[in-house]
Amino acid sequence: MPDxxxxxxxxxxxxxxxxxxxxxxxxKSDGIVRIMRDRKQRGGKTVTMIxxxxxxxxxxxxxxxxxxxxxxxxxxxKDGVIEIQGDHCDKLQxxxxxxxxxVKRAGx
Numbered sequence: 245m246p247d248x249x250x251x252x253x254x255x256x257x258x259x260x261x262x263x264x265x266x267x268x269x270x271x272k273s274d275g276i277v278r279i280m281r282d283r284k285q286r287g288g289k290t291v292t293m294i295x296x297x298x299x300x301x302x303x304x305x306x307x308x309x310x311x312x313x314x315x316x317x318x319x320x321x322k323d324g325v326i327e328i329q330g331d332h333c334d335k336l337q338x339x340x341x342x343x344x345x346x347v348k349r350a351g352x
Contacts, residue, residue, distance in 0.1 A: 277340055279333050280351035292333055294326040314339050
């Protein structure tokens, strides 16, 4: 008999978050990290967004800290997307390639 909830009347069938049992799912990705510049809904301020990093949430926060430090800028992690304040696309692309990720520029 499983020691976790299998079904809930509120949300239906409940599945374990991952197969390893670590309790933290790894985001699905095609293996390509995408970097884009964005200014929408930010009062004209430029933000560099990094999506598609195939790591867990904790590792994503650690990576974001490394990237912010290399740019000398602030930022955050929202819904699996790293946001770095300012236009740092080239610098971040170089850093992510050094870390072993396959990187593409996205957007305009």
